[in-house]
Amino acid sequence: MSVQETRIALRNAGRINPESIDDYINAGGFEALARAKQTERDRLIEDVENASKLRGRGGAGFNTGFKWSGARSSEGKEKYIVCNCDEGEPGTFKDRYIIENDPFTVIEGILIAAYAVEASDAIIYVRGEYEKPIGLLRGAIAQAEERGLTGNVNLRVYAGAGSYVCGEETALLSSIEGGRAEPRLKPPFPTDKGAFGKPTVVNNVETFSNVPMIVLNGTDWFSNIGNPDYPGTKIFSVSGDVKKAGCYELATDATLADVILELAGGATDGHTIKAIQLGGSSCGYIRGNDIDISVAFDSLRKAGKSLGSGAVLVLDETRDMVLQIQQILHFFAHESCGKCTPCREGLYQACKRIDRFVEGTASRDDLDMLLALSDLMASDCFCPLGQGALTAFSSAFELFPEDFEQRMVK
Amino acid sequence: MAVMMTIDGKKIEAEAGMTILEAAAANDIRIPTLCYLKERDPQASCRLCVVEVEGARTFQPSCATTVREGMVVRTDTEELRRNRKLTLELIMAHHPVDCHHCMRIGSSKEEDLDPMFCEMCFWCDCVRDGICELQKLNREYHVDRLPFELEGYRYPADSSLHSVIRDPNKCIKCRRCIDICNNVQTVHNLALKARGQEYRVTASMDQPMAYSPCVRCGRCVDVCPTGAVYMEEHIDEMLFCVHSYDTKTVGMVSSSLLGEMENLCGMPEGSLSVQKIVSAMHKLGVDYVISEEQAINASRKEAEAILEGADAPVVISNSFAVKNFVKSRFADLADRVRYYSSVQESFAKEVGKLADRLHLPDESVKTVVFTANNENGAQAREENTVDFSMNAREIYRIFLRTGVDLCRTVATDALKQDPDPKLVYGDVTGPVVFDHSADPEVRRLNGKLIAVAHNLGQSAKLLEEIRAGNSPYDVIRLNG
Numbered sequence A: 001m002s003v004q005e006t007r008i009a010l011r012n013a014g015r016i017n018p019e020s021i022d023d024y025i026n027a028g029g030f031e032a033l034a035r036a037k038q039t040e041r042d043r044l045i046e047d048v049e050n051a052s053k054l055r056g057r058g059g060a061g062f063n064t065g066f067k068w069s070g071a072r073s074s075e076g077k078e079k080y081i082v083c084n085c086d087e088g089e090p091g092t093f094k095d096r097y098i099i100e101n102d103p104f105t106v107i108e109g110i111l112i113a114a115y116a117v118e119a120s121d122a123i124i125y126v127r128g129e130y131e132k133p134i135g136l137l138r139g140a141i142a143q144a145e146e147r148g149l150t151g152n153v154n155l156r157v158y159a160g161a162g163s164y165v166c167g168e169e170t171a172l173l174s175s176i177e178g179g180r181a182e183p184r185l186k187p188p189f190p191t192d193k194g195a196f197g198k199p200t201v202v203n204n205v206e207t208f209s210n211v212p213m214i215v216l217n218g219t220d221w222f223s224n225i226g227n228p229d230y231p232g233t234k235i236f237s238v239s240g241d242v243k244k245a246g247c248y249e250l251a252t253d254a255t256l257a258d259v260i261l262e263l264a265g266g267a268t269d270g271h272t273i274k275a276i277q278l279g280g281s282s283c284g285y286i287r288g289n290d291i292d293i294s295v296a297f298d299s300l301r302k303a304g305k306s307l308g309s310g311a312v313l314v315l316d317e318t319r320d321m322v323l324q325i326q327q328i329l330h331f332f333a334h335e336s337c338g339k340c341t342p343c344r345e346g347l348y349q350a351c352k353r354i355d356r357f358v359e360g361t362a363s364r365d366d367l368d369m370l371l372a373l374s375d376l377m378a379s380d381c382f383c384p385l386g387q388g389a390l391t392a393f394s395s396a397f398e399l400f401p402e403d404f405e406q407r408m409v410k
Numbered sequence B: 001m002a003v004m005m006t007i008d009g010k011k012i013e014a015e016a017g018m019t020i021l022e023a024a025a026a027n028d029i030r031i032p033t034l035c036y037l038k039e040r041d042p043q044a045s046c047r048l049c050v051v052e053v054e055g056a057r058t059f060q061p062s063c064a065t066t067v068r069e070g071m072v073v074r075t076d077t078e079e080l081r082r083n084r085k086l087t088l089e090l091i092m093a094h095h096p097v098d099c100h101h102c103m104r105i106g107s108s109k110e111e112d113l114d115p116m117f118c119e120m121c122f123w124c125d126c127v128r129d130g131i132c133e134l135q136k137l138n139r140e141y142h143v144d145r146l147p148f149e150l151e152g153y154r155y156p157a158d159s160s161l162h163s164v165i166r167d168p169n170k171c172i173k174c175r176r177c178i179d180i181c182n183n184v185q186t187v188h189n190l191a192l193k194a195r196g197q198e199y200r201v202t203a204s205m206d207q208p209m210a211y212s213p214c215v216r217c218g219r220c221v222d223v224c225p226t227g228a229v230y231m232e233e234h235i236d237e238m239l240f241c242v243h244s245y246d247t248k249t250v251g252m253v254s255s256s257l258l259g260e261m262e263n264l265c266g267m268p269e270g271s272l273s274v275q276k277i278v279s280a281m282h283k284l285g286v287d288y289v290i291s292e293e294q295a296i297n298a299s300r301k302e303a304e305a306i307l308e309g310a311d312a313p314v315v316i317s318n319s320f321a322v323k324n325f326v327k328s329r330f331a332d333l334a335d336r337v338r339y340y341s342s343v344q345e346s347f348a349k350e351v352g353k354l355a356d357r358l359h360l361p362d363e364s365v366k367t368v369v370f371t372a373n374n375e376n377g378a379q380a381r382e383e384n385t386v387d388f389s390m391n392a393r394e395i396y397r398i399f400l401r402t403g404v405d406l407c408r409t410v411a412t413d414a415l416k417q418d419p420d421p422k423l424v425y426g427d428v429t430g431p432v433v434f435d436h437s438a439d440p441e442v443r444r445l446n447g448k449l450i451a452v453a454h455n456l457g458q459s460a461k462l463l464e465e466i467r468a469g470n471s472p473y474d475v476i477r478l479n480g
């Protein structure tokens, strides 16, 4: 029995021309928007919140409808919908994949949200390097406007300055406002005071792409797919040492083995899987022979792992964890916004220590300092970037201490 | 609304909306802070004030976390202390070790450093030695052997202004100066640049201060917790003058100093008087002292002469920073603002009269002003109003060096002079105390509607109203 993909967000991928709104409409596009507009707003939000239980696909897994109702009940006439397509995480490329195949479903999802919370403005924040998706989205918006589908929502694309921390929702909002890209204190939450101080819903691209089908096929249909606590599908960006890297959309009751072995074809010939980093650079590792685990959000969390953005980085037995960690720490040191002491200074020192492992000159002292820094940063940093920056290190050391020990001076 | 909570095992009642830090302080529980600045929005960037909140996944910054009913907080666990120490050590890796490692006794060990000895020594090359928030925390947390490679000197210091000096190496990125410069003074000179290790505070466009829009109000200096922004010091030159026989020195002490001097000297509030500082000034060797009131009266007389004839709204100021601010931001209104002598300038004129009376040749007279307002220091440098204009920190260091102990100084007999009864505008024309509030103080006096600005942001608001032609005031006093 072979595992099949379940496609909701990617339902049109490969079937429509992403530059043609007619193709999208012929495939049933914008019917959901029309149907949503016939539904009372509170009812619509209630459906998304409690019946469909759609949860954010950007990493935090927060109930989407709950966010919407927060913004809806916030005071103020002007409200914003922001679509997060910063996708700064190395090894995550699902948002780009969605847009490159079907920018319209994202736009339809955004318009439904805008209707639900009575937003006047919608901004799609796309990382600057994503030139093709930016072009596709702009074209799609122009076509939708031409057809009068955007109504009175001012929908636009914002090309981001390209830093990882911009993906964090409050940093993203500051960046949209023209300020420094760095996270803000919460509360106030964006649903109360978001973009330009107005109530704002921030959701991920994949989250929005699910919305039209939920409206169209009904909440029962959706909540019966996959794991009941995190229903629907999840798109995995599989990269690394596998036969068929790429994006795969699976119902959330799948296992990691389904993704890696069945869909991505397993390790390249003659190799075995040593470890998988699931969720992105700020997440821990899973041993290659422990992949028979459910990918559902909460069960992973219970096991001390995380689904994150759905990045699946597969490493075979030739990979040295020390080199992996070196790359990750240097990445985070470069991306730290610099605001808080433990992240800015901690990462700088952590890089120096891991470099010594790579050079083979590390001592016990270097290892202890890395462990001390990972404790400090996990508990003291301002935002999740710093809090998770050394998670990969502590996980790698826990699972593969030999990789580190063999590079230490005896 | 009251909230019941527990801090360090103590059941306390706090006001809803308070931060944990405030609630703790109200109950005599001290939590260390470094970036926190009273009355300002928390930056929550230094992470020294973190505390353990039961149920929270991570430690929470007490300066930015509001209290909740039933909250259980611990502020001083072993893990918290360990984290704070490591955070301080991280800061010190990128901080000059000027004061950290004692070159004289050859040690950085907290136990070896005798504060009494430190106070007498002056080997360390930092204007904040002994009065630094970072140094104090380092001592408290026994930060001595530093576990990281020391890279304390990465940037050149910027002394281009010869008044407000910036040494980015000592910056701990608390952003207090940026907050004051941008949000209170609205000068928008200081800004944050780049990210990661490149992240730092720069003057606008990364220009040297002398080519920046800095108006030399010196308010950033007052809030910096370390020696990263400070007023250029002239301790040696000043002591040379007061000690040389051919030079006569004339001084003035501003009462604006009292609060901060008490603070620096660890004296109880209200225990210090201008007269005490005046006798300390004499101890240093200053020959004559002119009373502050005498100079203030002279300034106010000038101001009232302006007010008498002018049409409303009449805008007056005697602030050096305001002058610079108007020049760069409100050039179109430059003629609208009427300037009168600052107290320091009036003092200089009074000194001239005194010198005439005593037949002292001009070049043999040197003037010394002790004041809390750093703009005076800058004005002294740029316009030669007086020879030395020193702020509380510099004075404190001079007293330490010369063995003058304010706690044991006896006040001189009165130099006291009452305000001139002919002056009718009260303190509208006299010294104004800087504060952080957004709106100017408005009052009615002699049938006139008067606005008094307590900072440049308020001054800008008042000027914008004039620019828009909708200023409701008869008299406007601008201040920096």
Ligand SMILES: Cc1cc2nc3c(=O)[nH]c(=O)nc-3n(C[C@H](O)[C@H](O)[C@H](O)COP(=O)(O)O)c2cc1C
Pocket: A055, A056, A057, A058, A059, A060, A061, A062, A064, A084, A085, A086, A087, A088, A089, A164, A165, A166, A167, A168, A169, A170, A202, A203, A204, A205, A207, A383, A384, A385
């Ligand atoms: C450092 C950091 C980077 C992030 N990057 C992204 C990102 O690239 N894309 C994204 O959708 N969410 C990202 N997030 C999560 C967002 O803050 C936010 O939770 C998300 O956009 C909410 O959308 P969702 O509820 O639809 O998942 C990031 C969070 C952090 C802390």
Ligand code: SF4
Pocket: A165, A182, A183, A335, A336, A337, A338, A339, A340, A341, A343, A344, A381, A382, A383, A384, A385, A386, A387
């Ligand atoms: S942890 Fe601190 S320095 Fe790092 S990205 Fe977040 S706020 Fe910026």
Ligand code: SF4
Pocket: B170, B171, B172, B173, B174, B175, B176, B177, B178, B201, B220, B223, B224, B225, B226, B228, B229
């Ligand atoms: S210069 Fe001083 S006040 Fe400004 S950020 Fe640095 S340490 Fe803080």
Ligand code: FES
Pocket: B032, B033, B034, B035, B036, B043, B044, B045, B046, B047, B048, B049, B050, B061, B062, B063, B064
């Ligand atoms: S004082 Fe709270 S984080 Fe700095």
